[in-house]
Amino acid sequence: MIVLGIEGTAHTFGVGIINDSEGEIKILADVRKVYSPAEGGINPYFASEFMAENADIAIKEALKISDLDIKDIDLIVFSQGPGLGPALRIAATSARILSLYHSIPLLGVNHCVAHIEIGIHLGHLQNPLIVYASGGNTQILIKRKNFYSIFGETMDIGLGNLLDKFGREFGLKHPPGPKVEELAKSGKNFIDLPYTVKGANLCLSGLLTSAVRKKDENLCDLCYSLQETAFSMLVEVSERALAHLNVKELLLAGGVGNNKRLQEMLMLMAKEHNVKFFVPDNYCSDNGIMIALTGSKMFKCGIRQKFEETKVKQRFRTDKVEILWD
Numbered sequence: 001m002i003v004l005g006i007e008g009t010a011h012t013f014g015v016g017i018i019n020d021s022e023g024e025i026k027i028l029a030d031v032r033k034v035y036s037p038a039e040g041g042i043n044p045y046f047a048s049e050f051m052a053e054n055a056d057i058a059i060k061e062a063l064k065i066s067d068l069d070i071k072d073i074d075l076i077v078f079s080q081g082p083g084l085g086p087a088l089r090i091a092a093t094s095a096r097i098l099s100l101y102h103s104i105p106l107l108g109v110n111h112c113v114a115h116i117e118i119g120i121h122l123g124h125l126q127n128p129l130i131v132y133a134s135g136g137n138t139q140i141l142i143k144r145k146n147f148y149s150i151f152g153e154t155m156d157i158g159l160g161n162l163l164d165k166f167g168r169e170f171g172l173k174h175p176p177g178p179k180v181e182e183l184a185k186s187g188k189n190f191i192d193l194p195y196t197v198k199g200a201n202l203c204l205s206g207l208l209t210s211a212v213r214k215k216d217e218n219l220c221d222l223c224y225s226l227q228e229t230a231f232s233m234l235v236e237v238s239e240r241a242l243a244h245l246n247v248k249e250l251l252l253a254g255g256v257g258n259n260k261r262l263q264e265m266l267m268l269m270a271k272e273h274n275v276k277f278f279v280p281d282n283y284c285s286d287n288g289i290m291i292a293l294t295g296s297k298m299f300k301c302g303i304r305q306k307f308e309e310t311k312v313k314q315r316f317r318t319d320k321v322e323i324l325w326d
Ligand code: AMP
Pocket: 010, 133, 134, 135, 136, 159, 160, 161, 163, 164, 175, 176, 177, 178, 181, 254, 255, 256, 257, 258, 259, 260, 284, 285, 286
């Protein structure tokens, strides 16, 4: 089965094509067009304009790379939510048009579940504890009774939002997260910042307020301290979950998963507990492959959606999706 996946929840219009046949998944094309505002954060309207301009180009490019025609596609999948409404609508409309015009089955998938599924697939994992850290989401999850249930999560902003909002205050260009990581490497002095863990949950907005008020401090020291504080909070709640749930695998997923210091901290903690740690490197960031892969899993276990069921879901929670596949 050849599956074309379209990602479009925030900044990336991604088109991934996979061949899922006889138990083997081959990646045929992975095209990513990334919106990057000249200043400030992501404006949903401009992000959607960028996507509308790039949708056709990206789809054609992916088909060309795979040496396929649209008629060779057996299933079209798109990111149904959560995300920015205008961006979601461009991805959904592109997928719906292709599906209707060429009579190809269509499935909408949950973007967060797709981040998890690509990690499980690439890491050959069974049932990991999942640390999902992206721009808007920060959750600790485990699959229970066919749902990724949330063991703990941020009570306010996502970890990526924390780094991005902090970075913007200091004039770092979009996306600030990776730039904070770079500057943190030269940080030498640890600056005390609020550390707020409440059982299995964490709070990040007080940390943000406090860090941006320290404008007189050295920026590298601040980046270093912000990362160490926020990541330690995430590692603490992850460790608590590991101890409670007695799992043997730990998966780091989502865009902030690109951060090498966060990877190192979670890896060391996992090692202490004799737990296998995996991060899907090049597939932490938003991409169409994870969307195609998740849709393929859904399709193979019999899930079908009527056209009316493929509307976008801006607030689509990870724990609302029934996981019917292994
Ligand atoms: P996502 O929402 O999954 O697309 O992830 C995007 C978020 O990941 C943004 O907030 C980025 O700043 C953040 N991000 C990407 N790379 C890094 C990195 N190397 N370190 C920290 N944050 C990162």
